[in-house]
Amino acid sequence: xxxxxxxxxxxxxxxxxxxxxxxxxxxxxxxxxxxxxxxxxxxxxxxxxxxxxxxxxxxxxxxxxxxxxxxxxxxxxxxxxxxxxxxxxxxxxxxxxxxxxxxxxxxxxxxxxxxxxxxxxxxxxxxxxxxxxxxxxxxxxxxxxxxxxxxxxxxxxxxxxxxxxxxxxxxxxxxxxxxxxxxxxxxxxxxxxxxxxxxxxxxxxxxxxxxxxxxxxxxxxxxxxxxxxxxxxxxxxxxxxxxxxxxxxxxxxxxxxxxxxxxxxxxxxxxxxxxxxxxxxxxxxxxxxxxxxxxxxxxxxxxxxxxxxxxxxxxxxxxxxxxxxxxxxxxxxxxxxxxxxxxxxxxxxxxxxxxxxxxxxxxxxxxxxxxxxxxxxxxxx
Numbered sequence: 001x002x003x004x005x006x007x008x009x010x011x012x013x014x015x016x017x018x019x020x021x022x023x024x025x026x027x028x029x030x031x032x033x034x035x036x037x038x039x040x041x042x043x044x045x046x047x048x049x050x051x052x053x054x055x056x057x058x059x060x061x062x063x064x065x066x067x068x069x070x071x072x073x074x075x076x077x078x079x080x081x082x083x084x085x086x087x088x089x090x091x092x093x094x095x096x097x098x099x100x101x102x103x104x105x106x107x108x109x110x111x112x113x114x115x116x117x118x119x120x121x122x123x124x125x126x127x128x129x130x131x132x133x134x135x136x137x138x139x140x141x142x143x144x145x146x147x148x149x150x151x152x153x154x155x156x157x158x159x160x161x162x163x164x165x166x167x168x169x170x171x172x173x174x175x176x177x178x179x180x181x182x183x184x185x186x187x188x189x190x191x192x193x194x195x196x197x198x199x200x201x202x203x204x205x206x207x208x209x210x211x212x213x214x215x216x217x218x219x220x221x222x223x224x225x226x227x228x229x230x231x232x233x234x235x236x237x238x239x240x241x242x243x244x245x246x247x248x249x250x251x252x253x254x255x256x257x258x259x260x261x262x263x264x265x266x267x268x269x270x271x272x273x274x275x276x277x278x279x280x281x282x283x284x285x286x287x288x289x290x291x292x293x294x295x296x297x298x299x300x301x302x303x304x305x306x307x308x309x310x311x312x313x314x315x316x317x318x319x320x321x322x323x324x325x326x327x328x329x330x331x332x333x334x335x336x337x338x339x340x341x342x343x344x345x346x347x348x349x350x351x352x353x354x355x356x357x358x359x360x361x362x363x364x365x366x367x368x369x370x371x372x373x374x375x376x377x378x379x380x381x
Contacts, residue, residue, distance in 0.1 A: 002035040003027055004281050004312070007291030008304035009040075009047035010324055011135065012097060013358040016040030016047045022359045023289055023322065026366025030374065037281040041290070043304035044191035044249070044268025045134020046097075049078055049089040051272050052130065056081035063120055065113035066148075068094045068137040069103065070163065077117050085128040086121035090114045090250055091135030094144075096212060099137045104213025106139035106205075106222060110163035111253055115148025118261070122182035129186060131257060132268060133249040134193035137212055139165035139205055139222045141198070141229045142256010150179040151260055165205075165251065168225035174236045176260065183261050190257040191268035194301040196248035198241060198255045199227045204248035207298055212251070226252050233259045269307025278311055287373070288312040289366065291322040291344075297329025300336045309337040322365050324354060342369050 005027070007019040014022070020040040027034050042048040053060060058080040067073035075092035079085065091097065093113030096104070114131070121129050138144070143153050144163050152175040153161045153168075161167040196202050205214065205222040214222060229252070230242040239259050241247045246265040247255035257263035273279075282288070290308045292299065299305055299321075309319035318339040323330070326343050333341055344365035345354060354361070 001031065001287070002037065002285045004037045004039055004285045004288045006039040006041050006278070006288060006308050007322070008042055008045070010291070010293045010358050011046050013293070013355045016042060016051065018359065019291055019362055022362040023291065023366040026363040027289070027370050029363070029367045030370035037285070039276055039278055039281050041269060041276065041304050041308060042132070042272050043134060043302070043307060044132040044193035046089070046091055048132035048134070048191060048268060048272065049076060049087050049092065052080055052087045052275055053078040055275055058087070063117055065093045065116040066110065067098050067113055068109040069099060070110065073098055073113065075113060075117060077121070079126065084126060085130060086126040087130045087132070088114065088117050088121065089132040090253060091132070093117055094138050095135045096137040097135065104137065106137070106209055106212040106214050106251060107166035107218060108164040109138045109140070109212070110144035111136070111138045111140055111142055111256070112144035112148045112163060114253070115145035118145065119149055119180055122180055122186060127186055128189070130189045130191055130271070132191045133253055134268065136250035136253065138253065139209060139212065139214070139226070139251035141165070141168060141226050141252035142260060143168060143229070145253060145256055146179070146260035149183065149260065151176050152178065165222045165225055168229045169221070171229060171232050174232055176237065179260065188257060188261045188263035190246065190249065190254050190263050190265045191271050192246035192249040192254055192265050193268045193303050194249050194298065195245040196301055197243050197245065198230055198247040198252055199223050204252045207248070208251065230255065267302055267307060269302065269304050273307065273311060282312060282315050282317060285315070285317050288317055288319040289322060289369070290319060291362065293324040294327055295321055295323035295330045295333060295341055296327025297332050299330070300332050305333070305338065306336060313337045320369055322362060322369070324358065
């Protein structure tokens with residue numbers, strides 16, 4: 001039997017590679033003769049940087065930039081082995097992991113630090129820049145990012161707006177006259193981990209605002225502000241970002257890249273799978289095991305497990321998801337190419353405890369899963 005093990009990182013706990021190794025150990029506990037292909041993946045979110053840099057023999061850099069709360073943070077970014085493609089994981093500069101739970105407020109958080117890294121990459125002459133759009137703490141439509149690149153967001157009095165999603169409701173004019181000239185010739189790619197559009201019930205604020213600390217009142221306020229931003233983008237720049245798939249990624253940073261950086265949005269998981277030659281590994285496989293920290297209805301919006309399952313389904317190979325936890329709507333995965341979803345928890349436990357035990361829990365869950373598969377195979381039809 002051949003099993004492809006292709007999880008993404010478990011945020012705050014394990015890298016994608018560490019998760020893959022834990023799952024592989026569990027598979028081998030059940031049957032030591034199993035052939036295993038380790039293909040740790042990423043979807044534009046956590047782990048995208050390491051997946052693209054490590055697989056191509058690239059180089060990692062560190063920069064001090066403005067974090068989501070406005071304080072300086074150290075962020076890693078890199079250049080792939082071709083020497084021309086910079087890879088930026090927006091979560092490194094503007095991510096939710098950088099904001100303590102009690103301070104999460106997407107009304108105020110900013111993508112300015114992500115823009116500062118893009119500027120540094122442009123200043124160094126890199127002609128192709130991939131921006132991973134996942135794990136954000138922000139909901140500012142990429143305004144902070146664009147401001148760092150020289151764009152001006154002005155209110156009715158001609159005064160620059162403050163950072164954060166709430167301020168966008170006061171936006172009257174966007175001036176791109178002083179935006180970084182390198183954007184004219186560089187190829188900018190937004191690697192999205194979701195297909196959500198900018199606004200509405202499946203938009204950036206409604207779907208991802210709660211995990212960033214937004215209340216119902218805040219969600220409505222942020223959604224209105226992003227709608228207003230899209231109107232100003234349409235009138236001042238002539239670009240319609242409202243209904244573009246992926247425009248709602250990273251709190252609307254997808255829309256910001258489209259509008260202010262002339263970017264192209266692509267599926268992050270597809271991009272990573274292409275680099276990792278996933279199709280080669282799936283040949284001859286009997287099963288794919290992927291994994292993520294939490295499976296819920298948002299997973300179907302092209303997050304890593306869905307991208308992996310889509311490629312596996314093309315080869316008639318079933319996919320099992322090992323999830324750290326299950327959220328509302330996870331059952332929808334069954335209608336979208338996932339054969340089974342297994343929660344790795346073995347007992348009720350605090351979130352912090354589960355984080356410390358993720359490696360152990362993944363190994364045990366993989367073993368249990370394989371034993372059930374063997375049982376099913378041995379039963380009479």
